[in-house]
Amino acid sequence: MPVIVNAAEAHPFLPSLGDPAAIAAGRAQQQDIRPLEIAIINLMADKQATERQLAQWLGHTPLQIQLTFAATDDYVQGIRDGRTARNTPADHIRKFYSAFSDIRSRKFDGLIVTGINLLNPDVTKEAIWPQMQEICEWSQTNVFSSLFLCWGGLAALRHFHDIVPHHGETKTWGVFEHRIRSDETGIMFGMPDVFSVPVSRWKSPRKQDIEKCASLEIVAESDEAGVHLLVESGGYDGGKSLYPRRVYLLNHPEYDTDTLKQEYLRDSKGKSPERLPANYFPDNDPSKPPVNNWRHGAIVYVNWIKTIYEAVPYDINLIPEPWGVTAPAIGLRQSS
Numbered sequence: 001m002p003v004i005v006n007a008a009e010a011h012p013f014l015p016s017l018g019d020p021a022a023i024a025a026g027r028a029q030q031q032d033i034r035p036l037e038i039a040i041i042n043l044m045a046d047k048q049a050t051e052r053q054l055a056q057w058l059g060h061t062p063l064q065i066q067l068t069f070a071a072t073d074d075y076v077q078g079i080r081d082g083r084t085a086r087n088t089p090a091d092h093i094r095k096f097y098s099a100f101s102d103i104r105s106r107k108f109d110g111l112i113v114t115g116i117n118l119l120n121p122d123v124t125k126e127a128i129w130p131q132m133q134e135i136c137e138w139s140q141t142n143v144f145s146s147l148f149l150c151w152g153g154l155a156a157l158r159h160f161h162d163i164v165p166h167h168g169e170t171k172t173w174g175v176f177e178h179r180i181r182s183d184e185t186g187i188m189f190g191m192p193d194v195f196s197v198p199v200s201r202w203k204s205p206r207k208q209d210i211e212k213c214a215s216l217e218i219v220a221e222s223d224e225a226g227v228h229l230l231v232e233s234g235g236y237d238g239g240k241s242l243y244p245r246r247v248y249l250l251n252h253p254e255y256d257t258d259t260l261k262q263e264y265l266r267d268s269k270g271k272s273p274e275r276l277p278a279n280y281f282p283d284n285d286p287s288k289p290p291v292n293n294w295r296h297g298a299i300v301y302v303n304w305i306k307t308i309y310e311a312v313p314y315d316i317n318l319i320p321e322p323w324g325v326t327a328p329a330i331g332l333r334q335s336s
Contacts (some may be wrong), residue, residue, distance in 0.1 A: 035064035045087040053254040057301035115150030121167040153248035165203035173200040174278025176225040243311035253297030
């Protein structure tokens, strides 16, 4: 949340009053606040683990967050019709999930679209691709800021920018060192210049393809694992400030300590042991418990929530229309 400055002049080291990170004391006393509306379209097989990993970070601010969980129409309707879910209890889906068609008339401050378990080297050949395109198009009119995670990020890059991800001969997986390259929206605020992130993917966008698109900012990358985080910026406050209109997060800073271990055990079950995830097990010994040295990387979700709060219009029905210098943001609205 913004700091309150009890002065009309710029403070020598705190943000000035023209910066969204600071507001005047008089305005702070008249704020109207509402919960941020965040939709999570969860395409992962183990939906409960993904829910928990994301929600614990999205909720790690003083702000109220209203989460809406959804999945594709085919999936939710199948569960409602009695189909058994292999990785998530069907009763959990019936209780806590909406079909996409149930929420498509609503507006949301933020949207997260997760990945899927890959079946095809070409993202456009996945059975879910037509529904993913529909979600991407809907996000342009009904969502203020979208975060596309893992396969969701690759699919969104293909949809919005026709960037075709390269399918590797082997899966890139393990814990890899990354570095911040640029951060115009502040979504990596508080992160060190070099940090570790869990990676588990077959596909990666080529850097040269990304750099051809002027609207895409490479925020963080790895020499070994490639691009980690991309941002498309939007403007507010008369164009003086930026927020992340779209975030493409290709890896998993939210992973639990043992997530890669469980993936290793699952993929090795009943066959020759799977190649070990790099830089993960101490001494490359899978009998030793892994040590979490990436947890701080998930602050990207906290920062994403903060940037939404600072930029989104108070009236959610105004999404996604831009507003001018005098229009209020959710945290900067004065009562009449």
